[in-house]
Amino acid sequence: MSGQKPRTLFDKIWDAHVVETLPDGTALLYIDLHLTHEVTTPQAFDGLRQAGRRLRRPEATLGVIDHNIATDASRYTGIVDPESRVQVETLERNAAEFGMPLIPLLDQRQGIVHVIGPELGRSLPGMTIVCGDSHTSTHGAMGALAFGIGTSEVEHVLATQTLLQKPAKNMKVEVNGTLPLGCTAKDIVLAIIGRIGTAGGTGHVIEFAGDAIRALDMAGRMTVCNMSIEGGARAGMVAPDETTFDYVRSRPMAPKGEALERAIAYWRTLPSDPGAQFDTVVRLEAGDIAPQVTWGTSPEDVLPITGLVPDPEAAEDEARREQMRRKMQYMGITPGQRLQDLKVDVVFVGSCTNSRIEDIRAAAAIARGRRVADGVRAMVVPGSGLVKAQAEEEGLDRILREAGFEWREAGCSMCLGMNPDKLTPGQRCASTSNRNFEGRQGPGGRTHLLSPAMAAAAAIAGHLADVRDFQPKGTV
Amino acid sequence: MQAFTTLTGIAAPLPKANVDTDQIIPARFLKSISRTGFGKNLFANFRYKEDGSENPDFVLNQEPYRKAEILIAFENFGCGSSREHAPWALLDFGIRCVIAPDFADIFHNNSFKNGVLPVKLPRAVCEQLMEDARMGGNARITVDLEREVVVRPSGEEIPFKIDPLRRHLLLNGLDDIGQTMQRAGAIDAFEAKRAAAQPWLAAPAEAPATPPGA
Numbered sequence A: 001m002s003g004q005k006p007r008t009l010f011d012k013i014w015d016a017h018v019v020e021t022l023p024d025g026t027a028l029l030y031i032d033l034h035l036t037h038e039v040t041t042p043q044a045f046d047g048l049r050q051a052g053r054r055l056r057r058p059e060a061t062l063g064v065i066d067h068n069i070a071t072d073a074s075r076y077t078g079i080v081d082p083e084s085r086v087q088v089e090t091l092e093r094n095a096a097e098f099g100m101p102l103i104p105l106l107d108q109r110q111g112i113v114h115v116i117g118p119e120l121g122r123s124l125p126g127m128t129i130v131c132g133d134s135h136t137s138t139h140g141a142m143g144a145l146a147f148g149i150g151t152s153e154v155e156h157v158l159a160t161q162t163l164l165q166k167p168a169k170n171m172k173v174e175v176n177g178t179l180p181l182g183c184t185a186k187d188i189v190l191a192i193i194g195r196i197g198t199a200g201g202t203g204h205v206i207e208f209a210g211d212a213i214r215a216l217d218m219a220g221r222m223t224v225c226n227m228s229i230e231g232g233a234r235a236g237m238v239a240p241d242e243t244t245f246d247y248v249r250s251r252p253m254a255p256k257g258e259a260l261e262r263a264i265a266y267w268r269t270l271p272s273d274p275g276a277q278f279d280t281v282v283r284l285e286a287g288d289i290a291p292q293v294t295w296g297t298s299p300e301d302v303l304p305i306t307g308l309v310p311d312p313e314a315a316e317d318e319a320r321r322e323q324m325r326r327k328m329q330y331m332g333i334t335p336g337q338r339l340q341d342l343k344v345d346v347v348f349v350g351s352c353t354n355s356r357i358e359d360i361r362a363a364a365a366i367a368r369g370r371r372v373a374d375g376v377r378a379m380v381v382p383g384s385g386l387v388k389a390q391a392e393e394e395g396l397d398r399i400l401r402e403a404g405f406e407w408r409e410a411g412c413s414m415c416l417g418m419n420p421d422k423l424t425p426g427q428r429c430a431s432t433s434n435r436n437f438e439g440r441q442g443p444g445g446r447t448h449l450l451s452p453a454m455a456a457a458a459a460i461a462g463h464l465a466d467v468r469d470f471q472p473k474g475t476v
Numbered sequence B: 001m002q003a004f005t006t007l008t009g010i011a012a013p014l015p016k017a018n019v020d021t022d023q024i025i026p027a028r029f030l031k032s033i034s035r036t037g038f039g040k041n042l043f044a045n046f047r048y049k050e051d052g053s054e055n056p057d058f059v060l061n062q063e064p065y066r067k068a069e070i071l072i073a074f075e076n077f078g079c080g081s082s083r084e085h086a087p088w089a090l091l092d093f094g095i096r097c098v099i100a101p102d103f104a105d106i107f108h109n110n111s112f113k114n115g116v117l118p119v120k121l122p123r124a125v126c127e128q129l130m131e132d133a134r135m136g137g138n139a140r141i142t143v144d145l146e147r148e149v150v151v152r153p154s155g156e157e158i159p160f161k162i163d164p165l166r167r168h169l170l171l172n173g174l175d176d177i178g179q180t181m182q183r184a185g186a187i188d189a190f191e192a193k194r195a196a197a198q199p200w201l202a203a204p205a206e207a208p209a210t211p212p213g214a
């Protein structure tokens, strides 16, 4: 509208979804899509049942099973862990009772909730999308406002299709220039978190912009938005563009034909207006980014792979020194050690950060014609059954298996220690997931976050390694 | 939800920043389908040794902090996942108020919905309260939501601010779903308008082909 104040992408999606504004400024925000999984919903459905409430819009809701399940063949014969089984069966029962669409466990479309939303074409630009899971920010790559909520809020959305929300602040993270060889979206987002810190985005929604972000494919944008939460932000988003529209065009559940063209015309109005105000702006040069790896127990403890374990004595205050000492003790590392000398026991390529077909291609390109080092357990866990099928069609599973990687069924797997894929105490893991918190991948486990190509390089080398020393052999 | 008005109790000092939800309640304990029973696994990785016995060094295993109702911590409390099991575990243990310089957004939200009050106070004040808490059973701290003050054992009053709507809901123990359902008319009107403007949102265009074997 002419004469109106320039607005950001976030402002526009927000404004388009405010049902009412309460006197204190809280908005009743309409939710277009609600994704659910087995871990954060049982108590919400229980609440509905107790209050005699129904789902307001079952068709705007989609359930999937991902966190709890085994990623080996045992899923076909029934879930072994009794508590996991109860949780999965509870979701199935709740879906049937409340009429919620659910992708069954053994359906080929099953997968990690944040992989399947965009993949199936349920997550679309301009939408508000929520899920009882912090990495809902992934869907922001579609040009949507997508954020994680707690179980009480899940119940609120199920019953009312709305949420009570205070507007967030706008933050722009602009990445310009060209990414150097060997660097990926994962390196971009780790570098961003290294810069802003894990609380840098608190209270903000981040719009990722700049030509280095524009140049990313949808998978890369999802990787970046996925980890917004690790930078403390409520959500991350990328303005929709031709890359987005091309992606949506080939999605099974996305609008088609005239409806799609009408939608695209609307989506073109969403990018931030020139002159729109951001509360915080951060700029990075893509050319300055090197392949990244974390050394500590917070995603902000990140360095280029060529770096050394930092020296706590160099930290500014005693509290920080003490914190660093503790992290190093937990991680079993010493100041001044070369990151590349850290031997790994396990390599995990997977999670909603990096389990799409593009990620598996990147890992396979490094693995091709090489062997996983002795004593290393390396696993590749596709983000969905459809990703798995695609990879098999391309022969990537064969390349990975021949190199000594395990090729598994879709799920959250070793991203979090709540299914059979877990680290044992003291094990060191090169992981493409998003959190390196103490015990995240299993009690006492030590996690180093990195990109899929870097993870594959670590598997081959047997220690953290610089992917730039591993140029692909031939083409995949 | 249990209302929160005033609480006087023992405060446990947890002088750490970035206490994430995986520390508050590790993922392996998230398999229950009820809201209660998480208290025994609150901070499980710190509270128990590998053999399952209690770690006597952890504050919540020490007297009088086993009965703590308030927790004092440092920056970015509750970062990490969206799991509401974090406030459920605090509540189930008996902690109804966390005081810290700031909180991660989702945890902050989740706490209010469960009658756990997150109070933001500057780092320097949290350090003072941490000292008070270290005095143990003789040093009770009062958190008065009605007056929006924390009362130190010395009697000194420290003001804090809570969003008025949240304060109202918490003081009265109100369920916000019920509140929102009273606005059903407005939601209906919004949906009608949206269906006209963005018809492609009505329902997914089509389901993917039935998978083999389904």
Ligand code: SF4
Pocket: A066, A067, A112, A113, A114, A133, A135, A351, A352, A353, A411, A412, A413, A415, A416, A433, A434
């Ligand atoms: S893959 Fe990891 S981060 Fe993603 S939804 Fe699953 S558990 Fe959460």
